[in-house]
Amino acid sequence: MDKLKLIDHFKETFQTDVHPRIFFAPGRINLIGEHTDYNGGHVFPAAISFGTYACVKPRKDRHIRFYSVNFPEHGMTESSLDSLADHPTDHWTNYPKGMFYYLLQKGYSIDHGLDILFYGNIPNGAGLSSSASIELVTGVIIEEMFSLNIDRMELVRIGQQVENDYIGVNTGIMDQFAIGMGKKDHAMLLDCDTLDYEYAPIQLEKHDIIIINTNKRRELADSKYNERRQQCEEAVCDLQQELNIKQLGELTPKRFEAYRHLIQNEINQQRAKHAVYENARTIDALKKLRAGELQVFGELVNQSHISLRDDYEVTGLELDTITEAAWAQPGVIGARMTGAGFGGCAIAIVAKENTAHVKQEIKQHYQKTIGYEPSFYVAAISDGAKEIK
Numbered sequence: 238m239d240k241l242k243l244i245d246h247f248k249e250t251f252q253t254d255v256h257p258r259i260f261f262a263p264g265r266i267n268l269i270g271e272h273t274d275y276n277g278g279h280v281f282p283a284a285i286s287f288g289t290y291a292c293v294k295p296r297k298d299r300h301i302r303f304y305s306v307n308f309p310e311h312g313m314t315e316s317s318l319d320s321l322a323d324h325p326t327d328h329w330t331n332y333p334k335g336m337f338y339y340l341l342q343k344g345y346s347i348d349h350g351l352d353i354l355f356y357g358n359i360p361n362g363a364g365l366s367s368s369a370s371i372e373l374v375t376g377v378i379i380e381e382m383f384s385l386n387i388d389r390m391e392l393v394r395i396g397q398q399v400e401n402d403y404i405g406v407n408t409g410i411m412d413q414f415a416i417g418m419g420k421k422d423h424a425m426l427l428d429c430d431t432l433d434y435e436y437a438p439i440q441l442e443k444h445d446i447i448i449i450n451t452n453k454r455r456e457l458a459d460s461k462y463n464e465r466r467q468q469c470e471e472a473v474c475d476l477q478q479e480l481n482i483k484q485l486g487e488l489t490p491k492r493f494e495a496y497r498h499l500i501q502n503e504i505n506q507q508r509a510k511h512a513v514y515e516n517a518r519t520i521d522a523l524k525k526l527r528a529g530e531l532q533v534f535g536e537l538v539n540q541s542h543i544s545l546r547d548d549y550e551v552t553g554l555e556l557d558t559i560t561e562a563a564w565a566q567p568g569v570i571g572a573r574m575t576g577a578g579f580g581g582c583a584i585a586i587v588a589k590e591n592t593a594h595v596k597q598e599i600k601q602h603y604q605k606t607i608g609y610e611p612s613f614y615v616a617a618i619s620d621g622a623k624e625i626k
């Protein structure tokens with residue numbers, strides 16, 4: 238939907254002639270470093286050009302009204318700034334409401350209501366972080382509409398708090414970070430323990446990053462996600478008998494191998510192995526990228542998928558089918574699932590001249606194996622959440 242249509246939609250929905258201010262927050266892909274963030278390890282995500290748009294105007298009272306073009310069935314919802322602790326509804330409005338709630342709790346002065354229309358072009362539930370995108374676009378709306386000076390990393394942390402405490406999914410900080418801090422044509426290496434980060438230029442003149450959506454519903458994804466996190470925490474407890482560590486991200490693969498026998502449960506041992514080796518691969522991946530060793534970078538990307546498939550067990554038939562089909566194609570530098578897994582999307586780095594053929598081959602193979610088609614998007618790497626002037 239283009240800007241003018243969005244504005245018309247806004248005016249019609251809220252029955253107003255007021256010209257809205259417009260905001261955008263991207264979605265994200267993660268190049269490598271999966272299920273490492275809540276283990277205090279490294280991640281290497283980038284913001285993408287798909288995301289959430291929002292049109293906004295102020296109100297004189299203390300009501301906030303939300304409407305999403307993506308969820309017309311939920312109609313317009315109205316809340317008061319004074320009763321945000323109640324969130325009995327089970328739908329998307331909890332994400333923006335949570336942002337208002339925690340910013341108010343932190344003492345930011347939000348002294349009147351807003352009318353907000355959202356429109357997202359990130360496929361929902363596809364693991365490209367549509368939820369963090371709504372959180373961060375709301376955060377930036379609040380910052381700009383009330384002329385607040387909020388440190389961007391604070392907004393990122395509040396987005397994570399919404400996810401953890403308001404919604405109840407125990408996610409790490411990667412998604413909110415990527416969406417809040419994104420930079421055009423750059424990926425970001427974040428140390429999720431110290432929150433130190435660095436930008437790395439991604440100039441793939443001769444390559445595309447294609448995103449391939451399994452179009453599989455991510456059923457039970459939240460409970461399985463929380464279970465993985467719990468298994469890693471149990472592994473840390475066992476290791477603490479002899480090691481003075483707080484998180485798996487503190488271990489090198491060598492140190493892990495010397496002590497892994499302390500982890501009682503075999504499944505927990507596998508989970509911990511993934512977290513430790515994936516962290517090492519992620520640090521290495523940045524070095525390889527900086528050195529221009531794209532083939533080796535791609536090899537690390539592939540190893541990441543294998544580890545998520547065999548040790549972390551979060552891929553499933555659909556993501557494996559796509560990824561393995563991609564590996565078999567000429568011109569594919571690397572391919573893996575991205576995000577939490579259990580369905581959602583994979584990414585593939587492909588030589589431009591092969592992109593069309595690779596897409597065709599993956600589509601045919603997936604259709605034959607799974608019974609329906611995947612979707613494809615070519616991602617541009619974009620800036621983080623901001624107002625569009």
Ligand code: GAF
Pocket residue numbers: 270271272273274275366408409410411412576577578
């Ligand atoms: C989801 C979570 F939100 C992130 O914090 C991260 O753990 C990711 O899954 C897996 O790497 O996107």
